[in-house]
Amino acid sequence: MKSWDFCRSVTSVQILVALGLEYGASLSALLRDTGLDRASIDNPETVVEASSEMAVVRNLLAELPSVAGLGLLAGARYHLSAYGIWGFALASSPTTRKAMELSQNYQELTFVFSGFTVKEEGEHASLMFDSSDVPRDITLFSIEREIHAAMIIMREIGGPKLGSEWVRFQHARPPHAELYETFFGGRVDFSAPRNELIFPRTLLDEPRVVGNNATASLLDKQCSELVAKRMARQGVSGKVRDILLRQRPMSMDMELVAESLCMTSRTLRRKLAAESTSFRQLVDEIRMTLAEEMLTGTRLSVEQIAERLCYADASSFSQAFKRMSGQTPGVLRKQGRRV
Known part of the structure; x- marks a missing residue:
């Protein structure tokens, strides 16, 4: 399970x-x-x-x-701009193939419950969704939402070259099947062997006018870093991370966090060292994760972000961000807006 x-x-x-x-x-x-x-x-x-x-x-x-069709209605609202760095990485990809590679590599940054893979066969390629692990009571909602959201994203990446849609669903034809015809402009199959979105294979390697290989590579790296930071830590470090994420504003006080865990700061420091990390490292990781998401996914000013992350001022935040990421907050935000 x-x-x-x-x-x-x-x-x-x-x-x-x-x-x-x-x-x-x-x-x-x-x-x-x-x-x-x-x-x-x-x-x-x-x-x-x-x-x-x-x-x-x-x-x-x-x-x-x-x-009827709440999953389909939800899926219509998942545009690339909702996905933060992952969405910007796909939007900047020089080809659809590169976008598909990025989408698979960093599924942790999406909102899917069903894992997906890309398959190429004959004249077609497809995004196949495996919903076998999704709890049965939300499976229909999940697959409706995910395939519709995938279609929205493919339209944004492929544009008119995508052609007529062709989607397949494993479930039987539902009472609200007319909604499928409304949302998907092409062929819709039910009781199919797989859940998949099918499109022309030639679309994969056609150059995208708005693509930028350098920007895509940079965002690829940032997606990788974000996944690493989001990975749930085990043991004491995981508990510290949870406490820091719940606090508003986020506390920089190790004594208070240690007290929340019913231990002294000395004991906390020792336990974190045993897990090859430190309180400062956890704080910096969380700050960077939140900073990147706010810079690429919100319109908060640098000053507002600095305040929310408990920096003394915008200058201190910018210096810390550049030290940890190698670029300024303004550069990251501009890259996001270009794509």
Whole structure:
């Protein structure tokens, strides 16, 4: 059984909550049993576990049983701009093939529950989604959302060269099948052997006018770093990371964190050293992760970001960011806007 305790951006939860509110569900009902509240989902710094997002999905389905095709309706809202650095990396890719490679390599930065792979066969290529590990009660929502979101992204990457859509679903033709015809302009198959989005193979290697190989390579590196930082740590370091992420504003006080763990700061320092890390390293990693997400995924000013990350001022934040990433906050933000 797959574990759903890995972390992801709060953006997907924001999208799901907005959808639910639009159709009349209450915020309290949508956030029931998630550990989230209005302040946390409004905060771009928030990182949530996939299990919490699943709880939002379940609440959405429970509160809106009469709304057909909620997964399809949700999928329509997942544009490249919702994915932060991952989305910018795909948008800057020189070819669709490069974008597909990046999308597979960094699936941890997406909002999918179903893993996906790219397959090439004959004149066609396809994105295949494996939903076998997804809990049965949300499988339909998940696969509807993910294939529709993939179609949105492919349209943004491939443009008119994508041609007519061809999608296949393993589930039987549902009562709301007309929504599939509305959202997917081409062929839709049900009771198929696989869940997949099929497109012309030639599209993979056609140069993209808006692609930039240098920018794509840089963002590829940043995606890799972000995945590494998001990987759930084990042991004491994982608990410290959770405490730091929950605190608003984020505490730099090791004594307070140690007290929360019912130990002295000396003991905490020793236990972290045994896990090949330190309190300062954890703080720096979290600050960088949040800084990159806020710079690429929000319109907060550098001054506002510095304040939220507990730097003395914007200058101190910029110096620290350049020391840890090799570039200034302004350079990263400009790169994101170009793509």
